[in-house]
Amino acid sequence: MINRPIYVDKIMAYVNTPFVKILTGIRRCGKSTILKMLIDEMKEQGIRDEQILHYSFDSLEYEDIKTANALFAHLKQHLFLKGKTYLFLDEIQEVKSWEKVVNSLMTGYDVDIYVTGSNSRMMSSEISTYLTGRYIAFRIYPLSFFEYMIFRKEYTEVLDPHTELANYLRLGGFPAVHLQKYTPDEVYTIVKDIYNSTIFTDIVRRNQIRKVDQLERIVKFAFDNVGRTFSAASISKYLKSENRAIDNETVYNYLSKLENAYILHRCSRFDVQGKEILKTQEKFYLADSALRYSVLGYSADSAAAMLENIIYLELLRRGYEVYVGKLDSAEIDFMAVKQENKLYIQVAQEIGSPETEKREYGRLLDIRDNYPKYVLRTDAFAGGNYEGIKTMHVADFLLSDEY
Known part of the structure; x- marks a missing residue:
């Protein structure tokens, strides 16, 4: 062990x-x-x-x-x-x-x-x-990035953390897939079995669900919209467009059951100015990134959303209550609170233009308090501070003990 x-x-x-x-x-x-x-x-x-x-x-x-x-x-x-x-x-x-x-x-x-x-x-x-x-x-959560690195060292040569992050994002953190060297297809076979046993044992059988196809379509919608705000009404509308009529209450019921089985995590929005939790347009994150790829297949364009997912889970592991921040019409990826501590975080796969840089940093600069603020990214960047906002590589943030 x-x-x-x-x-x-x-x-x-x-x-x-x-x-x-x-x-x-x-x-x-x-x-x-x-x-x-x-x-x-x-x-x-x-x-x-x-x-x-x-x-x-x-x-x-x-x-x-x-x-x-x-x-x-x-x-x-x-x-x-x-x-x-x-x-x-x-x-x-x-x-x-x-x-x-x-x-x-x-x-x-x-x-x-x-x-x-x-x-x-x-x-x-x-x-x-x-x-x-x-x-x-x-x-208990699947392996953190730090734990993943320890597991990997047991059976293979470990690359530098920035490179390993891409493997972690793609293979996920279920311990069973890091006990020896597996191909991505082998990993997804293992994770798909975990997914199926959870869906059919902890949800379908335990709750005597008859319309399994409805549940699976809601799962796929949620998996495909990680990091995006959506509501039961938007799922209901989507299913109706596919000639699958379902009411909002039933959608909420299915989402709650997916939360109860720990497949999904609900992340509420928080009004930074009004200092209140908002009850609409929540986000949902997955228990592990490999769940998405085992169900929907791997796609490189999902990396940005799954980077958010990884940061969200790490904040939970460290005992934070995590929210999506709302500041006027702008959105802060995460506002994390633990007792008297608070963090604001923007996650960007890359910042390729001055306009993107202004948008990512500007949202944090608009928050008028003195709590730590981070922009986390995976591309190359010069310097680690932007008007008091700390810039870090996602891998370095995950391995850091400073927050």
Whole structure:
């Protein structure tokens, strides 16, 4: 296993605290492996094997433990009687009413519990009801660019970061595709399988969706419009043009289900002057750039949008709340907020003319505050500062620890 300390260190800080540790994220982003890393780390710190119980509920091995009563009875029989038991419950959403089991164990037994799940029911009202104030959620993402570079070093020669960025953008960050050297076609075959299993297991089957073709058309529309503002009405209008009638409420319902399965991330607009979140014309970003290419095929003209996607995900990884900034009629690619910190970011694949330069930098200069402002690009440029705005290569920004 290649360690992912960005998550392991963060979670280990809560070992032996009275909270359930919940790891969520899209399928195959590495949650199960991180559980194993946590187990290894705990063993190194002196926790004995017999204190650890580890279950993967998407395995046939535990097919008979799919109800709350069965799980509770089984775990009670196997708890360590001479001290604390450490429970690792992988893909726990496969067990109906699992949160009742966890709540009962937390209140009546000496346990430390870690669970994973691949849909946002893990954050639902049921959990809030049964585990109020007693859980901490950790969002797990596919590999960051920094992690990607570490994985690549294990099996191939790594190029300079600026060159590797193009590979990262095209191949994405699912750990499974970076355990050995694969061709792009092989990568997309793996990622398409992740996509299909997520769509048909976490969305279609779980929600008993009958019109699968409607869902897939909405997916393709969203994938093809990454980085563009759109609404349910615009999707509905598009589908009607293809003689596929669908109402706005149904579109919103499908988009929400794609969010719940962590395939899509909704990015709201924020009025920089009015200081309020706007409820129209949102953007959607993907859990991983390779999802787009595995479903729609690779196209070089999508690179600019996917660069935005990469920056968006990196800001989320670092704990920022991320918005599309609105300043009068202009748009700021990202306004990112974390407690008292704030960043403004423009992303440009290249700036090929004075007019483009004026547009990209001018939008940031119009913001009248002293928070850091960045223009991130992938072409060559001279100097790193433009009237107080910092210019960085996208790869350097992703690897930086200054923000």
